[in-house]
Amino acid sequence: MAIKENKITTASFVFRFAKFLARPGSIGNLRRLLSARASDPISIVSYFESHAAERGDNIALRYEDQSISWSALNVRVNRLAHYFRSRGVGYGDAVAINIENRPEVLINVLACMKLGAIAGMVNTSQVNEALAHSLNLIKPKLVIVGSENLANMDTVSDVLEANFQGKLLYVADGDHADPPAGYDDLAPLLVDMPSDNLVPDQPISLATPIYYIFTSGTTGLPKASITTQMKIYRSSMQFGINVMQLTEKDTYYCALPFYHSNALLIGLGSCLMSGATLAIRRKFSASQFFDDCRKFNATAFLYIGELLRYLLALPETADDRNHNVEKILGNGLRPDIWLEFKERFGIDRVHEFYGASEGNTGFVNMFNFDKTVGWAPGGGKNWSVVDFDVDADAPVRGDDTFMSKMKIGETGLLVMKIDDQQPFDGYTDKQESEKKILRDVFEKGDQWFNSGDLVVLQPCGHIQFGDRIGDTFRWQGENVATTEVEGAVMKWPQVQDAVVYGVQVPGRDGRCGMMLTNLKPGETLDKEGLAAHLRETLPPYAVPRFLRIGLKVDVTGTFKFQKSVLKREGYDASLEDEVYVMPANAEAWTRVDEGTKKSIDDGDIRL
Numbered sequence: 001m002a003i004k005e006n007k008i009t010t011a012s013f014v015f016r017f018a019k020f021l022a023r024p025g026s027i028g029n030l031r032r033l034l035s036a037r038a039s040d041p042i043s044i045v046s047y048f049e050s051h052a053a054e055r056g057d058n059i060a061l062r063y064e065d066q067s068i069s070w071s072a073l074n075v076r077v078n079r080l081a082h083y084f085r086s087r088g089v090g091y092g093d094a095v096a097i098n099i100e101n102r103p104e105v106l107i108n109v110l111a112c113m114k115l116g117a118i119a120g121m122v123n124t125s126q127v128n129e130a131l132a133h134s135l136n137l138i139k140p141k142l143v144i145v146g147s148e149n150l151a152n153m154d155t156v157s158d159v160l161e162a163n164f165q166g167k168l169l170y171v172a173d174g175d176h177a178d179p180p181a182g183y184d185d186l187a188p189l190l191v192d193m194p195s196d197n198l199v200p201d202q203p204i205s206l207a208t209p210i211y212y213i214f215t216s217g218t219t220g221l222p223k224a225s226i227t228t229q230m231k232i233y234r235s236s237m238q239f240g241i242n243v244m245q246l247t248e249k250d251t252y253y254c255a256l257p258f259y260h261s262n263a264l265l266i267g268l269g270s271c272l273m274s275g276a277t278l279a280i281r282r283k284f285s286a287s288q289f290f291d292d293c294r295k296f297n298a299t300a301f302l303y304i305g306e307l308l309r310y311l312l313a314l315p316e317t318a319d320d321r322n323h324n325v326e327k328i329l330g331n332g333l334r335p336d337i338w339l340e341f342k343e344r345f346g347i348d349r350v351h352e353f354y355g356a357s358e359g360n361t362g363f364v365n366m367f368n369f370d371k372t373v374g375w376a377p378g379g380g381k382n383w384s385v386v387d388f389d390v391d392a393d394a395p396v397r398g399d400d401t402f403m404s405k406m407k408i409g410e411t412g413l414l415v416m417k418i419d420d421q422q423p424f425d426g427y428t429d430k431q432e433s434e435k436k437i438l439r440d441v442f443e444k445g446d447q448w449f450n451s452g453d454l455v456v457l458q459p460c461g462h463i464q465f466g467d468r469i470g471d472t473f474r475w476q477g478e479n480v481a482t483t484e485v486e487g488a489v490m491k492w493p494q495v496q497d498a499v500v501y502g503v504q505v506p507g508r509d510g511r512c513g514m515m516l517t518n519l520k521p522g523e524t525l526d527k528e529g530l531a532a533h534l535r536e537t538l539p540p541y542a543v544p545r546f547l548r549i550g551l552k553v554d555v556t557g558t559f560k561f562q563k564s565v566l567k568r569e570g571y572d573a574s575l576e577d578e579v580y581v582m583p584a585n586a587e588a589w590t591r592v593d594e595g596t597k598k599s600i601d602d603g604d605i606r607l
Contacts, residue, residue, distance in 0.1 A: 044269065051070040058275065068103060077110040089142060091115065124257065133222065212224040223432050226358075242366060251299055255280070255284040290311075294322065303328055352372065354463065378417075383415065387406060418437065452470075454469060485515070501516075513545055531587060574594075
């Protein structure tokens with residue numbers, strides 16, 4: 001029997017909100033969350049050190065066959081922090097960390113935190129120009145490199161020689177090996193370092209920067225967003241305590257990379273605040289995911305993007321519900337597989353959330369409704385959804401020059417108020433920060449953060465994710481939401497992955513829909529059947545006119561599709577992948593060759 005969808009109604013919202021408020025400690029936690037100010041003298045380190053002092057034998061971190069207690073973790077962090085201080089690292093200084101998911105990456109992060117220094121979380125897949133740009137952008141005093149990433153660093157050897165001589169520290173992975181030329185081996189340097197807690201050079205407040213988290217670089221070079229103590233405090237309090245209700249009895253499993261804010265803020269931060277055990281994996285593996293959950297006795301896990309769909313794509317087994325996971329939290333779960341995932345794996349609590357590394361407000365599905373990214377207090381006051389013109393790529397302003405708010409059920413641009421309670425920390429690049437600020441939105445002098453996302457306004461202060469502004473495109477006078485089309489394509493049984501985007505066609509207004517798919521092993525695409533399915537499921541203007549069948553769909557380390565590359569490549573007949581076109585009034589796609597492409601470009605083939 002299929003599970004029943006939990007829909008948002010006023011009555012159900014009031015009931016669940018009242019139930020939340022009746023939970024011991026919830027009102028106090030919510031009050032602390034809403035009253036927090038940037039000037040408050042609060043540091044997440046205090047939670048970490050209290051766990052080490054009060055429950056030191058409890059397990060803080062699990063990785064492969066390692067179990068590290070809170071007290072042992074604190075000793076290792078303190079030794080590293082003292083060493084960093086001996087190298088001149090202090091409050092506000094940056095330390096670049098380029099280590100994959102293993103305990104050492106978190107030990108380095110926490111050592112920076114102790115000093116009030118800023119951990120620059122290098123994307124461990126970056127090479128060449130992107131890596132050089134990231135390092136130069138944050139100007140680190142030290143660069144910590146895991147041996148597994150030395151090859152990546154070799155691609156920027158000229159930059160290292162010019163700017164980072166004497167600043168490179170090597171962290172062995174597994175069996176110890178000597179560092180290469182130019183690197184100092186970190187392990188022996190820590191042996192004689194003190195292990196006591198230390199005090200930062202300057203008092204830490206919620207305004208203190210704590211991380212540089214780089215954008216994924218799906219378009220252009222990465223930007224470094226600034227994460228403050230305020231953001232990790234709020235994320236941990238709201239997501240870890242209020243929503244997930246984590247305690248020291250929980251084990252939180254994370255297979256997401258720690259250069260990403262989900263793992264760093266919500267995974268690590270929630271465990272620091274609650275005392276829960278953090279179990280980590282080097283890299284995500286769908287086939288090993290629930291094996292890990294069983295091995296670590298996980299009661300909760302983090303997800304992002306397509307991770308849950310990868311799990312659903314595995315063959316069903318008798319062990320699908322053989323685990324202790326009760327609750328999961330993340331973002332990017334598509335509505336079309338939401339209930340299917342809950343049913344198959346027996347997980348009732350799915351806490352989807354919405355947020356961005358640089359954003360100043362977050363939404364979370366704290367009341368466990370289905371198919372929503374959740375609720376945030378202060379709708380209309382702290383955040384709003386405004387009318388947006390996709391063609392003009394700008395919010396709509398009325399005759400009075402102000403923006404207009406959308407009604408329930410309508411789609412618009414999500415904006416977030418910027419003030420003392422909701423500061424916008426921005427990027428290291430002030431010009432890039434300025435681009436994200438909208439001014440004079442509802443009244444003269446106000447400032448709002450431009451999320452860059454189109455969302456559907458739902459009842460009771462909830463929203464549903466719609467699409468990225470750059471992904472939504474205009475065709476035949478209509479807005480096409482790529483997530484809606486992708487959801488329809490993903491229901492076709494032969495398809496493994498699907499990416500939908502708009503491509504420019506000479507002489508046509510807007511962008512024409514195109515999709516890249518790859519197929520499940522052993523499958524051959526029934527193109528006529530898929531075309532019929534999409535015509536039945538989607539409005540005519542949303543049915544993609546171009547089809548590209550690829551061997552794989554490239555994604556970033558955080559499962560984001562690299563649509564900018566696909567848009568540039570378009571429907572070129574010389575691509576290695578097969579490319580097809582479905583003219584207007586046709587019932588299926590036909591192969592694009594050079595002659596066909598010319599006919600499309602010349603307008604001889606109607607779309």
